[in-house]
Amino acid sequence: MGEVLVLMEGIEKTFPGVHALSQCQFELRAGEVHALVGENGAGKSTLVKVLTGVYTKDAGRIFYKGKEVEIPNPRVAQELGISIIHQELNLMPHLTVAQNIFIGREPRRGIRFLLNEKEINQKTKQLLDMIHLDLDPRTKVADLTVAKQQMVEIAKALSYNSEVLIMDEPTSALSDAETQELFRIIRQLRDKGVGIIYISHRLEELKQISDRVTVMRDGRYIDTVRTQDVTIDKIISMMVGREIYETSRANPENASQEVVLEVKNLNRGRVIKNVSFNLKRGEILGFAGLMGAGRTEVARAIFGADPIDSGEIYVKGKKVDIKSPRDAVKCGIGYLSEDRKRYGLMLGMDVETNIVLATIEKFLGFLGWVNKARVRAEAQSHVDELRIKTPGLQQKVKYLSGGNQQKVVIGKWLARDCEILIFDEPTRGIDVGAKSEIYKLLNDLAESGKSIIMISSELPEILRMSHRIAVMCEGRITGELSASEATQERIMQYATMRENRENDARYSSVSVPDATALGG
Amino acid sequence: MESRPVTVKDKAILEDRAKDKAVLRRSLFRSDATQKILAFASLIVMFVVFSLASPNFAKFNNIIGILLATAVNGVLAVGVTFVIITGGIDLSVGTVMTFASVMTGVFITFWKLPIIIGVLGGVAAGALCGFINGSITAKMKIPPFIATLGMMMIAKGLSLVISGTRPIYFIDTPVFSKIAMGSVLGIPNAVLVFFGAAIIASLILTKTVLGRYTFALGSNEEAARLSGINVDAWKIAIYTLGGIFSGLAGVMMASRLNSAQPALGQGYELEAIAAVVIGGTSLSGGEGTILGTVIGAFIMSVLTNGLRILSIPQEWQTVVIGVIVIAAVYADIIRRRGQ
Structure with a gap:
């Protein structure tokens, strides 16, 4: 492993109601694959978003190659040589593969304002060849499979010639063969001296690909260890750090x-x-x-x-x-959507209204007046049953935690007798x-x-x-x-x-x- | 050519090539192209139908009339196309056009400035309005619908205030009306300006960085931001460009009427947006073409002209155009569902 590329220390970040990062530290050296692990909400993504200028830190210091730097926006991170492949794909579906890869730094010609489409396509072809991806640069991204879109993201990050490359859950949509191909590329980059931050939930992958592992929990730094020195079980216990509810495996005979x-x-x-x-x-x-x-x-x-x-x-x-x-x-049949904020809840309305929303006809009295008392009783019964933590039925749903929001959605469907x-x-x-x-x-x-x-x-x-x-x-x-x-x-x-x-x-x-x- | 057994890899490559071709075919017949072909076909059909229905329709003078009638709305529509491709909307183009023509009147008639200054001043007034629209949207994070609704009223009010609610005539400068009404080889200048503006707009949209980012913003603004693009600055630039086209339309309008009419303008924004939509630009952003918009603008004026020649009352013409707008968007939705 080479020189220290990135050093973060004492990083703090607070969002309304959430202390996302508290006294976090992280070190990345040139030519290493450094895995960053932790449960959902442990702060991994927040930490790398601070490093890439998507979020600005509240406190703490970041050093890049020994010099203290401020990274107020993604552009500055890119100019420093820090690239990220985000967990959620960040491509523009209406544009072509080549246009996506070179967005923001298109080769120009003539009076600096004209695009050089030919050069974009040629450069993209070279890039795709480098990672053995047989794609026409002129294909619209919307026409690609998710896996191929992911590969395009990787090609895009590679094209920045970055010295620091961050991958947030890069394999979540990839098949085994594609994952191995990705690992081949990662190793190739590592050998060239690139520092890679690798975030993944698939712990078994870490053993294959990473040199060191940093574990985070509840927004805090726990420890950094050499991958070969620890077992996966050890990493898990560091990640979890407390008792979580474990059911015995569900028994099929019960059904x-x-x-x-x-x-x-x-x-x-x-x-x-x-x-x-x-x-x-x-x-x-x-x-x-x-x-x-x-x-x-x-x-x-x-x-x-x-x-x-x-x-x-x-x-x-x-x-x-x-x-x-x-x-x-x-x-x-009740459906609790993946994105409960968009499809499952009315965030600006209170707990009571959300729970009885799909059932309101049951509580209509004379001339369509809503029977408030009965509504309240019904909502309260579900709040109790599901143990929804809320100061009251009138609390707006957006102020509840994610888990409690989820319970409100469940309450809605239970009220509907689904x-x-x-x-x-x-x-x-x-x-x-x-x-x-x-x-x-x-x-x-x-x-x-x-x-x-x-x-x-x-x-x-x-x-x-x-x-x-x-x-x-x-x-x-x-x-x-x-x-x-x-x-x-x-x-x-x-x-x-x-x-x-x-x-x-x-x-x-x-x-x-x-x-x-x-x-x- | 040497022959060798076909390997698995070859097969994969062949399969892929077939797929590429399928993608190509699909993109020809499916995406922007379908709507454009459809729109163009409808334009031709209308043309043929009206020509058969009335001998007066296909006459040279009437065709010129149609072109002239399209020019102002066409320029407005071309400008608003950029904004709509970003996923935004500009409701102010109609009254900003009026504001620009009033300012041209102020510069030329009231202040006795040279015509060229008046023309550039009018365009600049439009650009300024666009710049403000963009700034309100990008910096104050006010949705474009609201921001430009506000600008629509502001521009309307200012036009009336500045002009004292009376038309400003260009009596001292007869040359001014030549800008729109002069002609080259029998084609009115207004039409030439429209075509010129459309060609420049098309080049900007397809060949320049500004055009690329217009699509990028409409396709996935967050991705554009994360790619290091200064989203706010480009958004302001795009709204300003829209404003420039409104300003140009304002100057042409003033020249054509040989006066700045402060009470005119409202309603033009909706006709412009209708032309854009008929031309296959998606209101949800990310796709669209200038050619489509030009065809859309022609469809509207051919329809208006043709129905008038068939002596169908103006009230009914409006009804028909309304139906066409809905049909065009519905065709777009059907096409998308098929994917």
């Missing part, structure tokens, strides 16, 4: 055999292909898959939020025709403590006879919670596993079962030891 929901040959454009499955009373059915596999699309289709091309849905053995969310709710609940990434963006409460809640709901579909990208969560697991890839269900036969490896294997193996074929020149190990 009854009564099928409450059956979906047959569901199709919708390119995103849902011939999806069939069933859901039993009291069961938690996990939906696993990579980003963009079509899980949310299936949920939205069943819920009537998107029109379907073909397919049949049976609720309790009766064929139903769901054309809108209203129909779905009538059939007793028998079938679809949870889309129920624990995304909520802290470890609230997470375990949500797990408990899901189990309680299942035990009380509700049937649950849980979409999650976190494999441990899927494995811990599900009675059965359906795995999707590119719009198809590629496998179904019972709780007892499911392992992370088997799920990943199904999750990357692409229809055409073009990616694997292209990377066939690369040795892929781990992929074969997984395939076995």
